[in-house]
Amino acid sequence: MRLRFEPWGAWAKLDQEVDTPFGMRAAIVGLDRDEVRALGLDGAEAWTSDAPPTPPIEVHVAVTSQCGAGCEGCYLDAKPDGAHVPHDDLMKTFDALERSGVFTVAFGGGEPTLRDDIGELAIQAKRRGITPVVTTSGIGLTAAKVERLRELAQVNVSYDGVGDDYEKVRGFDGANAAERAIQMLKAAGIKVGVNVVLTQGTFENLSATIARAKELGACEAQLLRYKPAGRAASLDYLAKRLRPEQVNAFSKTLRELVAEHCDTDFSPTAGLASFSIRVDCALVPFFSADPELAGDPDRLTRFGIFGCEAGGALAAVRSDGLVAPCSFAGPTETRGDAIDDHDVDKTLSAWRAYAAAPLEPCASCTLRHVCRGGCKIVSSFVDHAHGPDPECPRVRAHRS
Amino acid sequence: MKVRLGHGGNCSSIGAVVDTLFVSAVVSTMIFAAVAAAMTRESITIVGKTKPISTPPKTGEAKSDHADEAET
Numbered sequence: 354m355r356l357r358f359e360p361w362g363a364w365a366k367l368d369q370e371v372d373t374p375f376g377m378r379a380a381i382v383g384l385d386r387d388e389v390r391a392l393g394l395d396g397a398e399a400w401t402s403d404a405p406p407t408p409p410i411e412v413h414v415a416v417t418s419q420c421g422a423g424c425e426g427c428y429l430d431a432k433p434d435g436a437h438v439p440h441d442d443l444m445k446t447f448d449a450l451e452r453s454g455v456f457t458v459a460f461g462g463g464e465p466t467l468r469d470d471i472g473e474l475a476i477q478a479k480r481r482g483i484t485p486v487v488t489t490s491g492i493g494l495t496a497a498k499v500e501r502l503r504e505l506a507q508v509n510v511s512y513d514g515v516g517d518d519y520e521k522v523r524g525f526d527g528a529n530a531a532e533r534a535i536q537m538l539k540a541a542g543i544k545v546g547v548n549v550v551l552t553q554g555t556f557e558n559l560s561a562t563i564a565r566a567k568e569l570g571a572c573e574a575q576l577l578r579y580k581p582a583g584r585a586a587s588l589d590y591l592a593k594r595l596r597p598e599q600v601n602a603f604s605k606t607l608r609e610l611v612a613e614h615c616d617t618d619f620s621p622t623a624g625l626a627s628f629s630i631r632v633d634c635a636l637v638p639f640f641s642a643d644p645e646l647a648g649d650p651d652r653l654t655r656f657g658i659f660g661c662e663a664g665g666a667l668a669a670v671r672s673d674g675l676v677a678p679c680s681f682a683g684p685t686e687t688r689g690d691a692i693d694d695h696d697v698d699k700t701l702s703a704w705r706a707y708a709a710a711p712l713e714p715c716a717s718c719t720l721r722h723v724c725r726g727g728c729k730i731v732s733s734f735v736d737h738a739h740g741p742d743p744e745c746p747r748v749r750a751h752r753s
Numbered sequence: 754m755k756v757r758l759g760h761g762g763n764c765s766s767i768g769a770v771v772d773t774l775f776v777s778a779v780v781s782t783m784i785f786a787a788v789a790a791a792m793t794r795e796s797i798t799i800v801g802k803t804k805p806i807s808t809p810p811k812t813g814e815a816k817s818d819h820a821d822e823a824e825t
Contacts, residue, residue, distance in 0.1 A: 354795040354798070355798050355799075356800065358799075365792065367795060368795055369791065371787050373758065373783070373784050374780050375772065375784075378758045380758055381756075381757040382754060382757075385754075392797065394797070394799075407801065411761065411767050413765065415764075428765060451800075452802055453802070454800035454801025457760065457761060459761065459763060459764040482798070487764070488764040506760045507761075544760075548763055577768075608775060611772050611774075611775050615772040629758070629772050630770070630772055631761070631763075631769055631771065632769060632771050633763070633768045634766050646774070652774060653774065654755055655754075656769070656770070656773040657769055658769040658771070658774070662767050667767040680764060681765070693802065
């Protein structure tokens with residue numbers, strides 16, 4: 354396993370998948386200082402009070418700004434005439450990720466599968482001890498392109514729903530292309546998941562979307578909050594974002610989805626054990642409407658639920674080579690090939706500082722240490738401030 | 754100990770598996786036991802870099818981090 358010291362202990366990424374009640378799963382483990390010492394290790398200077406903050410464990414790298422899909426809400430404003438990031442530049446970034454002890458690199462863009470060398474990029478990441486994953490629209494995926502994706506640990510296909518739900522989110526009907534891609538990847542033996550963007554027009558059909566994704570061969574559904582960045586930073590965002598009553602019902606819906614599509618009782622005969630549901634960092638504030646979860650934040654911590662880790666456990670490298678706190682945020686002054694110097698970047702430091710000491714009502718929230726103040730992309734767009742997430746149920750109640 | 758399951762396949766958000774939030778205590782214990790057992794079977798490679806601790810130079814002095822280290 355690869356172990357990186359943290360101020361509170363260490364993160365460890367296991368080399369082999371673990372045989373869990375849910376099936377074989379990759380695992381990243383957080384160990385406190387005593388648990389690290391039990392392994393015969395000591396964090397030494399990493400555990401001193403003035404140790405610098407550690408680099409991210411997951412970095413999203415835009416490998417191209419080219420994409421022909423034209424999604425209405427593309428958060429990067431990718432276009433057909435976009436450009437691929439030079440291979441040599443990416444290698445320098447990968448070197449910096451290796452120096453930093455980053456565990457996972459997620460290739461995005463733009464459409465990463467437009468690069469002929471996407472497989473080579475995955476190999477280069479793995480040579481540096483980094484697990485590569487990728488997201489694709491699935492549009493234009495061919496057998497040859499599928500072969501190039503074989504080195505990726507997981508491929509996620511953007512799939513927002515059956516029927517016209519896909520079009521409601523992206524502005525065109527790409528559902529068939531996405532479904533075909535899921536099937537092709539599954540048939541090739543590549544681990545495939547789906548990314549499902551939640552909007553008010555598709556929220557009610559989530560179960561059908563997930564059921565269809567499972568039927569096609571997906572092993573995981575990642576639920577994503579719609580965010581006002583790129584082409585989605587417009588008034589259209591206000592018409593697409595989840596309604597307050599949907600936000601309040603999110604955790605109930607999540608429980609129903611897990612009960613219906615996952616095997617939480619470990620009954621292998623049910624045939625559900627291989628499917629899991631993930632939520633993105635921006636959905637964590639919505640747990641504040643769930644008394645059970647809000648009353649037991651340790652449960653979220655034990656299972657490594659991450660809220661806004663932008664500038665902390667997460668960072669992004671844009672197609673222009675600059676580091677950003679997350680894929681949706683603006684650039685910092687740090688280049689990707691110097692991400693190991695992230696601790697002196699003023700913007701990243703400011704993001705970390707706010708998450709460590711957020712304003713009310715976040716400051717007194719039980720979920721504060723998990724949620725870390727909610728999605729700053731949303732607060733920046735809606736409130737024009739780097740502050741509490743205005744769509745969080747607790748924040749809404751505080752302001753009313 | 755805290756456990757994050759799965760690779761995460763997404764380029765736009767740091768996601769987290771949530772099925773585990775709703776499992777019984779028995780299954781939860783089984784997950785942690787499986788992870789702990791797997792850890793004992795793997796060798797450990799330390800990654801990342803820990804920078805030398807630097808102290809601010811005193812007023813009127815310009816010292817390298819190396820010099821600070823030597824003093825401490």
